Amino acid sequence: MSNCTLNITAGVQNFQLAALIPTFLFGVPGNIFVLVTFCRRPRTHWTYMNIYISNMAIADCVVLMLLPVRIASYIWDSSGLSDQKHKELCYVLVSVYYVNMYVSIFTVTAISIVRYVAIKYPLKAREILCCRNALVVCALIWLATCSLSATFHRVDEPGKNATIKCFQKNKETALPLIFILVLNIMGFLVPFLIMLFCSVVVIFKLKKELEIGARCEKLQCMFIIAANLIVFVICFFPINFGFFLKYVMQANRYDCDSQFFAHNFVHSAMCVSSMNCALDCFSYYFATKTSWKLCTSRKTSEEYECNYKRASQ
Template sequence: MANCTVNVTNAILNLQKVTSIPTFILGVLGNIYVLLMFCRSPRSEWNYMKIYITNMAIADCVVLVILPIKIHFYDIPWTYPKEVCNLLLSVYYVNMYVSIFIMTAISVVRFVAIMYPMKAREILCCRNALVVCALIWIIICSFSTIYFVHDSDNDKTMCFQRTREGLSLLFILLLSIVGFLLPFLIMLFCTIKVIFTLRKQLEIGSRCEKIQCIFIIAANLIVFVICFFPVHFGYFFKYMAYTHSCDMQFIAHNFLHSAFCISNMNCGLDCFSYYFATKTSWDLCCMKQTREEGSECNYVSPTNLKRNS
């Protein structure tokens, strides 16, 4: 095992600035807009989808707030107490994975609403949405204790880079299996079932509405994979490279941090793919249509759902 000290290249630092600055600006503006619109809504208009999107917007905003700190200290030695670095990293990971699990919950909500529309009216309500979101926050925060037990004492020469040693295998497995693979498989199953169901019913009701639903649901899954698969693959790549040459460790280290640049973009895309895109598709396709009771996509749009209590 080679004893190496690795760092990111100037190209990765430039990539981070090119991706993070627009993500920060658009993400903060978009997520704050969504939160303000929801806060201004009368209580009688709140529904379970708004609860999920609100929690996701909050989680994304927290990650976005940390981005400027991350950019500033990315290639600068960390001179503050190690506890501050550990707190920042914990908050970053917690909110990133809360966002992932809320995306998964929204996929399950769509699946239940479209596959079981009659039962959905009982299952999908504000109370259950609050319980699900609370459980997500509690579970993810409890998992962060594993980081403090196994990884908080590791190399902190640079807070946002591990220049000498990587994450422990236990923490990598936790992040990759529970934090990515499980949500991905759930989203993949729900997305495939929902799209197949909507395709079979294209000639029933509003064809335009169903095509818009299919496009949005598929786009959500594609964005999820593009943003989060590279970084979780990068965890394993860097861990495996740790037993190889310094050149391999250098490549793995830079791959992982280029993947982080991509994953951070998800915080700026969520508000557009889960709120603005859905709102636009409904405004375009449903303004001329009288909604029928039990319409399949009524549960997909956050703006056209009746309040469920």
């Protein structure tokens, strides 16, 4: 069967406009507010949590800023991004978009691990959870995602005279299976399993300690942690499933209608994943401002330490 020409339908374009415009309008001010709030604080008042949330806010804000460019590249052929001479610009835009999306995913995962350590091992948390370690983790996250982006452009290198499609796959053939598996496993499955484990352990730990300290705030913290996990799955499962679905359709040379469906599904799922960038600033800063302090504050650690000493006597 000959290769199919895959273009985004008008229905998907309308869905993108309906989903991405509110995401852009609410997400950009929210993330900028978070960054400005943290940057105005004295350096001595910064904590490891400030670093993680700021790192996530930067990544989310960059993704949101590129949404108008992404929409334009889908709708208007006159945008100039489909010409071979603009290939480098297109590569830069795509790299920046995907790098920052996965930086957000890995940073959310790091925050889940931080929660787990702070609640499960409060006595060791002071040594492990510090600003220096947070900076190292953030640097490693950026390094890993940039390496993955560079690999993508190598496996999706278009032909010499082929038309460049920004924010879309340029090769008509399927991407290598190993690349799809690495992307899905390392980019979603492993972070999800880590978040699931950490979230379940923290929720059960807080549930056991409901009678110690402020019960209402701990219930709020449990609810927010569960909500963060659910939002993560809703936003990032469809896009990673779509990558695999599109590979299966193209690699096995399904009919054009099936490939067309998978292609449009991927780009619809990309809109859903972009919504996470607007939700992060609310679910990891505004909603958790009080409950996070309760769950990881020095006072909470001292309470656990005091109870531990009493139990040991």
